[in-house]
Structures are given as C-alpha cells and as structure tokens.
Amino acid sequence: MAKYIGVFATACLTRRQLQDLVARLSQEGEVRCEKAYAGLVDGILVCLFQAPNRDALNDFLQQNGMVAENLWRIDLESQDGVLVSV
Secondary structure (H helix, E strand, O other): OEEEEEEEEOOOOOHHHHHHHHHHHOOOOOOEEEEEEEEOOOOEEEEEEEEOOHHHHHHHHHHOOOOOOEEEEEOEEEEOOEEEEO
C-alpha cells in the first residue's frame, strides 16, 4: 500500500470539528489516514494516508469534501537514520 502526505487548510474548523474529521479519515477502509498533525494557529492539517493509488486517494478526499493544497506520494522513509523504501 502506498503512502501519501496531504496538506489541507482548516482555518475555519474548531478543535472538535478537526477531531471529528480525523476520526472519520482514520476509519479502516481502502484508504485511511494513518497519522494527522493539526496546527490550530496556522489553520493547517497534515495527514499521512495509506492508499492503493492516487486515484483512490483523490476519490476518498473528494467524498470527504477535502481539497489538498499539496499532495505527495512517499517512496522513502527514515528508520533509525536510514532511508528505506516504503
């Protein structure tokens, strides 16, 4: 399963609304949010997704009313200071 990082503007969402959104995105399914980071002051949400492909992720985001400011596929990640394939 491929990994993607998405960045989303959330300036108008409350902490409770962010919690509800992240809970919904994290439910088990073909696509899911593995990890989320929210900046309340900057109004930003950064999510690490697992998805079979970009089309499936785009469909998932559209179904959840989300538009990414940036969306990247992750091919390598660090483990104990060493880059390894995802």
